[in-house]
Amino acid sequence: MDQLFAMARPASPTAAAPHVAHKIPSGDGPYARAKHFQLVEKDLDASIAWFWKAINTGDKVDSALKDMAVVMKQRGYLAEAIDAVKSLRHLCPRQSQESLDNILLDLYKASGRTKEEIELLKHKLRKIYLGEAFHGKATKRARSHGRKIHVSVRQETSRVLGNLAWAYMQQRNFMAAEVVYRKAQMIDPDANKACNLALCLIEQSRLADAEVVLGDVLAGRYQARDQQDGKIVRKVEELLARIMARTSPPGGGRAGDDGRRGDDDDWVENEMLALLDVAVKQWAAPYRKSNRRLPVFEEISPIYREQMAC
Numbered sequence: 595m596d597q598l599f600a601m602a603r604p605a606s607p608t609a610a611a612p613h614v615a616h617k618i619p620s621g622d623g624p625y626a627r628a629k630h631f632q633l634v635e636k637d638l639d640a641s642i643a644w645f646w647k648a649i650n651t652g653d654k655v656d657s658a659l660k661d662m663a664v665v666m667k668q669r670g671y672l673a674e675a676i677d678a679v680k681s682l683r684h685l686c687p688r689q690s691q692e693s694l695d696n697i698l699l700d701l702y703k704a705s706g707r708t709k710e711e712i713e714l715l716k717h718k719l720r721k722i723y724l725g726e727a728f729h730g731k732a733t734k735r736a737r738s739h740g741r742k743i744h745v746s747v748r749q750e751t752s753r754v755l756g757n758l759a760w761a762y763m764q765q766r767n768f769m770a771a772e773v774v775y776r777k778a779q780m781i782d783p784d785a786n787k788a789c790n791l792a793l794c795l796i797e798q799s800r801l802a803d804a805e806v807v808l809g810d811v812l813a814g815r816y817q818a819r820d821q822q823d824g825k826i827v828r829k830v831e832e833l834l835a836r837i838m839a840r841t842s843p844p845g846g847g848r849a850g851d852d853g854r855r856g857d858d859d860d861w862v863e864n865e866m867l868a869l870l871d872v873a874v875k876q877w878a879a880p881y882r883k884s885n886r887r888l889p890v891f892e893e894i895s896p897i898y899r900e901q902m903a904c
Contacts, residue, residue: 624648625658638665649682656686663697672705689729699757708764715758722751752782760790768798785816785826792833801837808833 618633619626628644631637645662649655659682666675676698683694695714702711721727728734733744745753755778762771775791788811795804808830810816 625654656690752778756787
């Protein structure tokens with residue numbers, strides 16, 4: 595890192611393009627220099643060096659850490675980015691921790707560290723259960739395809755479950771993935787997760803079940819997110835083509851299931867089913883600060899409440 599910093603020359607006087615100028619802080623501090631190298635000079639290694647300098651000198655530490663991790667990912671320094679976020683996040687305020695978790699999830703996914711990705715997703719679900727999501731608020735502001743949107747706790751729970759199910763898919767743990775996808779769809783159904791559920795069923799050679807799910811998508815029974823209806827239709831067509839190309843196994847059933855069981859299966863059955871099978875209909879109830887646990891969790895037995903609080 596000292597070598598990288600030595601390579602970083604003073605910021606160029608070249609004016610930034612209008613579409614990036616507003617992203618560069620004023621002044622000549624380390625963070626401003628780092629953003630200049632990142633966005634104007636396009637010298638990512640130099641920007642990493644200056645982001646380190648900003649963190650070490652206390653100049654916009656949380657922003658510097660997040661930006662540095664993003665640039666490190668661009669350069670392929672995935673392990674170094676993960677180590678940096680994990681070792682330096684204690685320097686950042688509480689309100690930055692959720693976004694740092696999201697950066698870590700992205701880094702775990704990019705580096706194929708699926709086990710750690712799953713553990714962090716479970717941690718996010720536990721925070722939702724404890725009422726700590728969105729700092730106790732019912733919604734948060736986010737960006738999707740350049741647009742500002744409001745995300746509810748309900749939508750966030752379903753999104754995290756969908757990501758957890760996809761991570762199980764990467765482990766080829768299709769039994770766990772199916773359970774989690776179905777729970778996500780019970781909370782906030784959408785067409786994309788329905789397609790992923792169909793893929794999960796195809797991988798288990800449950801072709802008839804997959805066709806039913808895809809038929810529901812084509813019938814418009816699920817909402818497509820972000821106006822991606824055309825993309826969803828193409829995805830359905832691809833999955834139907836895969837079904838047509840395969841022969842149903844003799845006797846039907848779960849022919850693609852290899853029967854493996856492990857800790858993740860136990861977690862799904864012992865926690866996910868206990869948490870998400872109960873009172874899904876109560877999602878319509880208001881999110882009350884006086885009782886910060888989500889309505890879907892209100893009828894959980896005291897034993898499971900104690901387990902999740904640990």
